[in-house]
Amino acid sequence: MPHRVSESDAARIGAFRPASGMETPRFSGLPSFMRLPVRDPGAAAGVEIGLVGIPFDGATTNRPGARLGPRFVREASTGTRMVNHASGIAPYALAACADLGDVPVNPVEAAETCRRIEAFFAGLRGAGIVPLAVGGDHLVTYPVLRALGAGRPLGLVHIDAHSDTDDAQYGGTRLTHGTPFRRAVEDGVLDPRRCVQIGIRGSMDAADERDWACAQGIRVITMEEAVARGLPEIVAEARTVVGAGPTYLSFDIDALDPAYAPGTGTPEIGGLTSREALYLVRALRGLDLVGADLVEVAPPLDPSGLTALAGGQIAFEILCLLADAVATRRAAAQASPQA
Numbered sequence: 001m002p003h004r005v006s007e008s009d010a011a012r013i014g015a016f017r018p019a020s021g022m023e024t025p026r027f028s029g030l031p032s033f034m035r036l037p038v039r040d041p042g043a044a045a046g047v048e049i050g051l052v053g054i055p056f057d058g059a060t061t062n063r064p065g066a067r068l069g070p071r072f073v074r075e076a077s078t079g080t081r082m083v084n085h086a087s088g089i090a091p092y093a094l095a096a097c098a099d100l101g102d103v104p105v106n107p108v109e110a111a112e113t114c115r116r117i118e119a120f121f122a123g124l125r126g127a128g129i130v131p132l133a134v135g136g137d138h139l140v141t142y143p144v145l146r147a148l149g150a151g152r153p154l155g156l157v158h159i160d161a162h163s164d165t166d167d168a169q170y171g172g173t174r175l176t177h178g179t180p181f182r183r184a185v186e187d188g189v190l191d192p193r194r195c196v197q198i199g200i201r202g203s204m205d206a207a208d209e210r211d212w213a214c215a216q217g218i219r220v221i222t223m224e225e226a227v228a229r230g231l232p233e234i235v236a237e238a239r240t241v242v243g244a245g246p247t248y249l250s251f252d253i254d255a256l257d258p259a260y261a262p263g264t265g266t267p268e269i270g271g272l273t274s275r276e277a278l279y280l281v282r283a284l285r286g287l288d289l290v291g292a293d294l295v296e297v298a299p300p301l302d303p304s305g306l307t308a309l310a311g312g313q314i315a316f317e318i319l320c321l322l323a324d325a326v327a328t329r330r331a332a333a334q335a336s337p338q339a
């Protein structure tokens with residue numbers, strides 16, 4: 001269903017259109033996310049969706065490199081254009097989008113970096129900006145969820161090869177890229193009964209990771225179950241699990257098979273094709289998304305650039321969902337201003 005955007009909103013949104021490839025070639029200029037205008041997060045009046053890099057991989061437990069994800073995904077994303085050919089969504093006509101730069105991480109201090117990420121995203125929430133974060137390893141999702149879910153536990157669609165619900169690792173360390181969703185549930189910023197994980201596979205350090213998630217009520221859909229039942233049925237169930245409430249989407253690039261995304265810290269064979277990933281993301285249209293991320297792109301592990309390409313194009317698909325959600329909420333607020 002097409003959105004109606006008022007004339008005054010359209011004028012405001014139009015000021016944030018990406019640089020047109022018709023006017024300046026896509027290979028030219030400084031590579032912001034999707035060639036969007038760059039704004040300081042403290043001077044982002046009018047912005048509705050903020051793309052943010054989180055260049056931190058200090059919580060990676062095996063092969064590092066995701067700290068370079070934002071830089072390479074920015075470059076790869078400059079090839080994405082204005083209109084989603086499958087859904088028809090034209091995100092830059094629906095919502096004012098900008099690249100808000102990178103969170104000022106500390107590359108050798110995970111806890112300190114989490115505090116900085118949480119403060120950054122709490123600022124965005126206070127300004128009414130819906131974030132699309134690009135990691136970084138998957139720990140970065142935890143402080144983002146603490147900021148966005150404080151006082152209103154969120155639903156979650158989590159697409160990943162891994163449940164990331166481990167407890168302590170490596171002699172008791174509680175903050176790794178294998179623990180973010182356990183920490184978020186413990187902190188009450190996720191509602192586990194409105195959480196669904198899709199694509200889970202591969203070996204585990206211990207069965208506790210899966211058992212704990214299931215015991216909390218998280219719906220864990222393994223890759224094997226997704227193959228057996230088919231993606232349309234899986235997505236329909238996922239939509240039922242998260243329901244109509246505010247929901248976060250977290251996409252770990254290792255959900256893709258290493259054939260499509262080899263540049264990631266913890267690859268697992270038997271994953272999604274990139275075509276299946278596009279299907280899954282597009283099928284989530286209409287959820288009340290309040291934020292999203294794309295994590296674990298590790299460019300040094302993939303000199304071909306294929307992984308960053310997948311990341312940049314999946315980020316565009318996610319951005320289309322967010323723009324659709326923002327336009328839907330704006331229209332609802334304008335229809336009933338007291339709500």
Ligand code: MN
Nearest residue numbers: 138160164252
């Ligand atoms: Mn993950």
Ligand code: MN
Nearest residue numbers: 161162252254
């Ligand atoms: Mn993973």
